[in-house]
Amino acid sequence: MENNLQVSLYKISQECLPGLSIECVILGYENQQLKTLVFKFKGELSWSLPGGFIKKEEDVEEAADRIVEERTGLKSLYLKQFHVFGSKNKSYDQMGKYPGQLDSWMEKFGLGENQELKDWFSKRLVTIGFYALVEISEQRPEVDPIFESCEWISVEELPDLFLGQNETVKKALEHIRIQLHYQPVSQALLPKKFTMSELQKLYEILLGKTLVRSNFQRKMLGLDFFIRNEKKKTGSANKAPFLYSFDQEKYQEALQQGIGLRL
Amino acid sequence: MENNLQVSLYKISQECLPGLSIECVILGYENQQLKTLVFKFKGELSWSLPGGFIKKEEDVEEAADRIVEERTGLKSLYLKQFHVFGSKNKSYDQMGKYPGQLDSWMEKFGLGENQELKDWFSKRLVTIGFYALVEISEQRPEVDPIFESCEWISVEELPDLFLGQNETVKKALEHIRIQLHYQPVSQALLPKKFTMSELQKLYEILLGKTLVRSNFQRKMLGLDFFIRNEKKKTGSANKAPFLYSFDQEKYQEALQQGIGLRL
DNA sequence: ACAAAAGTGTTACAACTACACCCATGG
DNA sequence: CCATGGGTGTAGTTGTAACACTTTTGT
Numbered sequence: 302m303e304n305n306l307q308v309s310l311y312k313i314s315q316e317c318l319p320g321l322s323i324e325c326v327i328l329g330y331e332n333q334q335l336k337t338l339v340f341k342f343k344g345e346l347s348w349s350l351p352g353g354f355i356k357k358e359e360d361v362e363e364a365a366d367r368i369v370e371e372r373t374g375l376k377s378l379y380l381k382q383f384h385v386f387g388s389k390n391k392s393y394d395q396m397g398k399y400p401g402q403l404d405s406w407m408e409k410f411g412l413g414e415n416q417e418l419k420d421w422f423s424k425r426l427v428t429i430g431f432y433a434l435v436e437i438s439e440q441r442p443e444v445d446p447i448f449e450s451c452e453w454i455s456v457e458e459l460p461d462l463f464l465g466q467n468e469t470v471k472k473a474l475e476h477i478r479i480q481l482h483y484q485p486v487s488q489a490l491l492p493k494k495f496t497m498s499e500l501q502k503l504y505e506i507l508l509g510k511t512l513v514r515s516n517f518q519r520k521m522l523g524l525d526f527f528i529r530n531e532k533k534k535t536g537s538a539n540k541a542p543f544l545y546s547f548d549q550e551k552y553q554e555a556l557q558q559g560i561g562l563r564l
Numbered sequence: 565m566e567n568n569l570q571v572s573l574y575k576i577s578q579e580c581l582p583g584l585s586i587e588c589v590i591l592g593y594e595n596q597q598l599k600t601l602v603f604k605f606k607g608e609l610s611w612s613l614p615g616g617f618i619k620k621e622e623d624v625e626e627a628a629d630r631i632v633e634e635r636t637g638l639k640s641l642y643l644k645q646f647h648v649f650g651s652k653n654k655s656y657d658q659m660g661k662y663p664g665q666l667d668s669w670m671e672k673f674g675l676g677e678n679q680e681l682k683d684w685f686s687k688r689l690v691t692i693g694f695y696a697l698v699e700i701s702e703q704r705p706e707v708d709p710i711f712e713s714c715e716w717i718s719v720e721e722l723p724d725l726f727l728g729q730n731e732t733v734k735k736a737l738e739h740i741r742i743q744l745h746y747q748p749v750s751q752a753l754l755p756k757k758f759t760m761s762e763l764q765k766l767y768e769i770l771l772g773k774t775l776v777r778s779n780f781q782r783k784m785l786g787l788d789f790f791i792r793n794e795k796k797k798t799g800s801a802n803k804a805p806f807l808y809s810f811d812q813e814k815y816q817e818a819l820q821q822g823i824g825l826r827l
Numbered sequence: 828a829c830a831a832a833a834g835t836g837t838t839a840c841a842a843c844t845a846c847a848c849c850c851a852t853g854g
Numbered sequence: 855c856c857a858t859g860g861g862t863g864t865a866g867t868t869g870t871a872a873c874a875c876t877t878t879t880g881t
Contacts, residue, residue: 320581321690361650361690385645385692387624427584427624429648479746539859540851563824779871802832803878
């Protein structure tokens with residue numbers, strides 16, 4: 302195990318571009334909450350966003366795809382870079398609560414005195430932030446050797462992540478909020494078929510305010526890129542809502558122009 | 565001269581982060597046209613966006629500021645990263661029309677057989693794209709030793725720039741267009757005091773469509789973040805328009821929410 | 828006085844808000 | 855048949871589009 306880790310890290314330091322990393326805010330939507338996938342370091346209390354490095358013979362966007370896939374086990378429907386974090390102070394040597402922990406960290410994971418690894422991880426990092434939008438129910442996150450576990454946590458209740466990562470999440474959310482009318486955000490976060498209530502809840506969370514149910518419904522359906530499917534059996538004592546899905550062609554076209562709604 | 569160039573390039577290769585560059589789309593507004601600053605290589609017909617590298621002890625944003633300042637001679641009012649170009653094929657070895665020109669290029673500029681420089685410039689590049697918005701009338705662009713001249717050229721009439729740079733400009737414009745209601749774009753491109761016509765022309769260019777003068781004026785003034793100043797003497801046979809400026813506080817506040825206008 | 832551009836008014840129409848009402852479903 | 859949540863109707867308000875009208879300025 303420890304050996305495997307050393308080998309795979311060594312491989313990274315050989316195959317990847319130095320000093321340039323990717324960090325992913327993997328967002329999903331579950332139980333009417335926007336959640337992000339965070340990983341817990343082995344034997345520590347600190348949490349981290351999943352990240353990785355870019356192979357020398359790999360496009361940056363490909364790298365992000367690969368990294369998300371390696372972490373969640375499934376291909377993300379929607380992945381987008383949103384910001385470069387280029388503070389001169391950022392490096393893996395600043396992991397955890399205190400700086401200068403690289404030595405003890407390497408020891409803990411049985412990485413010994415490998416100078417190449419040490420050089421690699423003590424480098425200043427410029428990080429490209431991506432956000433991925435996935436449907437939680439479809440994802441089976443796998444856990445890396447250096448991590449103990451992972452968890453979907455509501456973005457409202459995130460613990461302290463190391464270094465700037467809480468800021469990273471915040472920035473990703475800002476970005477998504479602004480791009481809501483230009484990018485297929487709801488499509489990526491919702492299942493193929495969904496009810497108007499589900500769509501509304503998502504909008505409410507992303508916009509941070511409550512919306513009037515009846516008006517929301519008419520405005521959305523008025524946009525004319527939804528397909529009405531069969532009704533959903535809720536199993537509860539109320540009218541069965543219709544399930545809707547996106548009309549790909551019309552949806553994409555509308556996004557191109559920007560969805561001009563006042564919500 | 566050639567020696568100076570060699571020294572300064574050598575210095576870059578020593579002081580900067582390898583494989584990571586910055587490219588700037590410096591936009592200005594003049595004669596009712598949106599223009600970008602492009603540089604012409606010495607003795608060649610090809611044009612390039614201004615760019616540079618990030619020093620090891622420098623934030624990425626600082627680097628962008630410095631690079632814009634080095635090129636235009638003035639500090640930009642507004643500078644923002646908008647995209648990372650991470651294609652695995654991008655490198656300075658692909659300069660000009662054909663790949664593999666690095667050797668002849670180095671020879672032309674009297675850089676000789678300097679292996680360190682050659683290594684530096686043959687590396688794969690990941691490029692962070694920034695756009696800068698400046699007021700053209702205030703700028704006095706200076707020209708780098710490797711360039712022959714620079715010019716403000718309308719974004720509609722750009723010549724072929726090398727590699728992906730026409731795409732870079734296009735992407736920057738898309739970005740600005742989407743962010744128009746969330747970022748102080750017009751403030752940065754216009755002089756401190758401006759007329760409603762000037763503002764309208766700018767919007768028309770950014771949005772790519774014509775707007776009705778009278779309605780535009782009322783909608784804008786209705787937003788309530790403009791200050792009306794003295795009238796402008798146009799020197800022509802017509803009514804003198806008011807000069808407006810931005811009420812900083814109210815403008816920023818409105819941008820925070822997003823300016824909810826249908827134009 | 829005239830041309831040109833700025834600024835204001837007007838009217839019809841579209842969109843949005845708020846709320847009321849009816850409909851379907853399972854207990 | 856009632857509680858619950860889905861779906862539609864409507865009146866009042868606000869925002870927008872199109873175009874006409876008035877005002878100001880230099881020639």
